[in-house]
């Protein structure tokens with residue numbers, strides 16, 4: 001809770017909120033998984049719009065779960081009964097749901113990456129704008145922090161992760177500068193080392209020079225890309241006909257994984273139908289998933305209001321009715 005009695009979710013506008021709420025407005029009654037609960041902005045808006053849904057929200061950050069308890073207390077009794085928050089990583093979603101007796105989903109939402117409160121809480125070490133110890137762990141009970149990556153990884157490994165996680169053009173130069181400047185203990189010190197490693201002419205364009213390095217290190221610390229495809233596949237396997245999945249990603253590496261998993265779901269289901277091998281060879285099995293037409297990016301107005309939303313990319317799919 002912040003000053004003035006407002007919840008953080010009432011201050012931070014959830015990304016593409018209108019589009020997300022409409023996407024799930026027509027799914028069948030049942031359970032919706034919010035795999036990245038954050039400040040529960042999407043979760044509560046979906047809950048209010050669709051009276052037949054129970055929302056199970058999970059987040060690996062205890063700060064989000066503590067906030068979710070405040071959100072639950074602020075809801076009316078009927079809505080509060082339809083909202084459950086659990087501290088977990090989304091690759092454990094099927095287990096979490098199983099323990100709640102849930103085997104089928106009407107929908108699932110993944111709003112990937114870091115939340116505004118994580119960025120804005122200085123001592124979490126996610127931001128290059130405020131000085132803090134190098135941390136960046138979404139789950140503070142885990143052991144690998146940004147300090148270990150910055151001070152213990154060799155230069156080749158750092159260069160490789162800057163390239164893979166943030167398409168950083170100056171990956172090798174930055175990695176060499178980090179290794180030369182050790183020990184590096186704070187976010188501002190790291191930001192200064194990175195800025196000095198980037199050619200002066202390039203520093204003036206494309207946002208803060210340390211932005212990509214911070215993103216790449218955060219993704220490494222939280223193994224964000226490693227668990228994404230299996231998590232999406234596991235959750236999609238639980239979604240029932242006419243149920244939907246929506247994913248908001250914030251950089252090309254993430255979006256590539258989402259696109260591949262969704263494409264694979266579409267393509268797999270349109271292979272020749274092996275259940276009826278004597279059917280005409282051109283006959284294909286009914287599609288199990290179809291893409292949902294939806295805006296790909298936030299509107300210009302939203303991007304102006306909320307610059308953090310500007311890199312968002314939305315993809316959504318619906319499970320088709322399968323004839324018995």
Ligand SMILES: C[S@@+](CC[C@H](N)C(=O)[O-])C[C@H]1O[C@@H](n2cnc3c(N)ncnc32)[C@H](O)[C@@H]1O
Nearest residue numbers: 014036038039040041042059060089090111115
């Ligand atoms: C962009 S925020 C979500 C914001 C949320 N949709 C809202 O309306 O407030 C992403 C959240 O996902 C969480 N998160 C990221 N990766 C996760 C993972 N693998 N498992 C569980 N939570 C994760 C982060 O801790 C963060 O709180």
